[in-house]
Amino acid sequence: MNRATVSSSLPSSPSRRSFLGLGLGAGAALALAACGSSKGASGGTGTGSSVLKWGWALPTSWDPVFSSAGWDVHTLSLVYAGLTKLDPHGAAVPALASAWKYNADGTRVTFTLRPGLKFSDGAALDATAVKKSLDRGRTDPKSLVAPQLTSVKAVSAPDPTTVVIDLTHADYQLPNLLAGKTGMVVNPAAFTTNAAGLASKPAGSGPFTLTSYTQNAKAVLRRNPTYWDAAAIKLSGVEVYPLPDASTVVAALQSGQYNVAQIPGSQVEAAKAAGLEVQVIPSMVVATLDVNSSKAPFDNPKVVEALKYAIDREALLKTQAFGHGEVSYQPFPKGYAGYDPNSANLFPYDPDKAKELLAQAGHAGGLDVTLTTAVAQGEPEQIQAQLKKVGINAKIEVIPQAQFTQIIYIQHDRQVAVDQFAGRDSAVQAFQVLFGEEGLMNPGRTTPPELTAAVDKVTRTPLDSPDYPTVLQAATATAVRSTPNVFLYTVPRILARTKSVSALPEFTVVQRFEGVSVG
Template identity: 85%
Template sequence: MNRAAVSASSPSSLGRRSFLGIGLGAGAALALTACGGGSGASGGGAGSSVLKWGWSLPTSWDPVFSSAGWDVHALSLVYAGLTKLDPHGTAVPALASSWTYDTQGTRLTFTLRPGLKFSDGAPLDAAAVKKSLERGISDPKSLVAPQLTSVKAVSAPDPATVVIDLTHADYQIPNLLAGKTGMIVNPAAFTADAAGIAAKPAGAGPFTLTSYTQNAKAVLRRNPGYWDAGSIKLGGFELYPLPDASTVVAALQSGQYNVAQIPGSQVQAAKAAGLEVQVIPSMVVATLDVDSAKAPFDKPEVVEALKYAIDREALVKTQEFGNGEATYQPFPKGYAGYDASSANLFPYNPAKAKDLLAQAGYSGGLDITLTTATAQGVPEQIQAQLKQVGINAKIEVIPQTQFTQIVYIEHDQQLAVDQFAGRDSAVQAFQVLFGEQGLMNPGRSTPPELTAALNKVTGTPLDSADYPKVLQAATAFAVRNTPNVFLYTVPRILARAKNVSALPQTTVVQRFEGVTVG
């Protein structure tokens, strides 16, 4: 029998979910050649309205080399994958109308929709999908290659069929391909000028980039050739960096943006200003990332002391103004990987933290460096909490444009404040957080028992009754036996002008199907 067969008319019933950042550098303005026929303000019944979103610009417009999980939101505007995630994080058809596994779970066959095109009008067929996926696997500098290690070969037996042969049963692939890992890049672009894709995306998404000023602004227009163009009601899109918290409400009132991410501290001000506010549950979790290869965190007792020394409830109240929940694990309540037995795993206990430090030989306290990209707020509050147990933390601020490189690629810091924004596949999330090559695992150490647990997760069909139990067992082991310190959930808080319709409540990636601007 074929397992996990999915089609456009019969979506999968799987229940899953989907992210960090360095900048592109200098602020040169780039004029991009318009791709694809027709005006973004017309065709397919779309209006001429433009949505101006204060959120974030990507570290690269090339999904293979994008280094920030947050980039998926911007990249989803210009790229499409074989699958996408529904509001609950379930893989459903996108460029592929259906897919099916063989009985062993080692061969996955996708059927493409007819008539697909890239935004420049070039055909998007199975051969193009094959070349794009192979680039992500084989490029020496690919940042998505670690997610595709189970792929043995990609073939295109005919223009409408893509076959992925796997080294072992891996039922996570449809979810995995819904994010950056599976975004299809036009082979003509990376054959002619691969480096140029960093500033000039070549995809088949709902919008096409028409101009771009690095670190300042991206202007996009509707792509009438997008496979689901009928759902895109906006004529254009403008994307901006995250607005300053102190000015974001005024910027929304003035029309500089008509949708923007706001911190919890600005929710009441936004409502008082007549703006609509949506608090959307997300996969984002605030974290302390620990390099267990560096002293003093090479001693397990110090890591455990750190987990008991943090008053998470106080952080939620002060930093998120009550938006979010204290947590000890990477998955939110309601997600298949959420482990109820870990709900109160390391409650705030300064006395226990001091005892653990004493066991590690630090009864007189110790000095550490706490790295952050933001000088105020969370780092300062954590610094004060650690001081109560004898940990003197010196705050070192690294510019956001260098943070990922220094902390996660060079592994040059012992402890860092950050956020983990989830991944499209649960196993991918584990690999990023706990894998030996995981970006947010600076110590590069993985217990063999966790590897075995993840192999069991990978080999369990997502629609199996056993899947949640197997995944939760992996979560329970990971949060008890790895140095990662999870703090609290961070919902996506978006304020919008009243003439902007409600935004889809999508957990993983913010989508804009059906959104209009009056």
């Protein structure tokens, strides 16, 4: 494959891609005017009246520019499309754009739009609309995607089907980056007239259109017949509900409240016994301990290293995830280009070594820390017990999920927190979030210079270059050896479904529903 050009006829190739929740606050029922019935909206080859009832999660905002949780990408992908999308392995492939091409030095990329594109309200989706949407994302003072677009110098639309993005430096990650929230194209008619309204009434060109929304309760969507790949959408609609309670999710699936739902590892056997189909889909999510290296005692590298050896990851995986997933010492799972085999067993459980390192750091008699979490029981308590064995006395502090991001990642005033990280659409974006000086999940706000250099090299390496996996893995190796982040185990996406629902596509990064039907 020519590294400069990608088209819809090219095969997919592995190259790749969050979870930070922040509540919207008190909500009210928001009624949205529906444009016709579900039956009439089906249209095309995806006719029918099959509705998927998905027990999953509702977004922090329906506006991708102000969505504050990476996890939102799953629901936002129902109503928005981007120039690209990610294939099952996480590589960028054509979506609204049928092809793209870089110039010789990687400082300009030209996207060619498919002809006749429309937003869900029927308005034309042309290059000018794409330009306005991207410019809003990178220039709005309160944009949460702007940090990912700092390499973009200018966006232009020389003709209706051509979008040209000029870059400040070579950046071959852009096609992957634009496949997620950062690149979702928002109808300019919406944000120029009522930008605040996008929080509850999205205006995109995705496979579905939101018709009604009750905050924290339910979102109802109907099939969008003008979606660029409408022929692949067999469902007439989707209903999205908040994450089901673990103790009742199987019964809710049996009763028909949902016909697809996320379930924890603890419910897999019960779901199977109830006659439900269960798919365990590999994902980019990894359980973590986020360590603030600007706070004592973790400003001492030896204490950080002791922490990494003090954790029995196998025990956590077995108890907390019922064995669903794999022990991990890095942010990327096996099978992803950034997975570094040489870091596969980097910090094995070794309490004696942890004690030795603590003694070297001047804490032979032990030390006290505060372990912050949004979950009162379970994993924090198990980690607390493991740390006690090496002389680290951890006091558990529980804070509300809605305040977690603000306290841990904005105020930066906690020592160590229990969390999860679910990657990003591009590997460089993941590095920025986890390890960058302004990275949201880097509470210490420091980045080793050797890691900065390694990530810069990744940015400047074309995704289809034979050197790309080696360069990316080298950056991963540098990151996990030079930063305080403690990775624990991978967290697959576990979805149970009734037998009336066909098999779900197994996309690593974002759950998609092309080809899915409900009988």
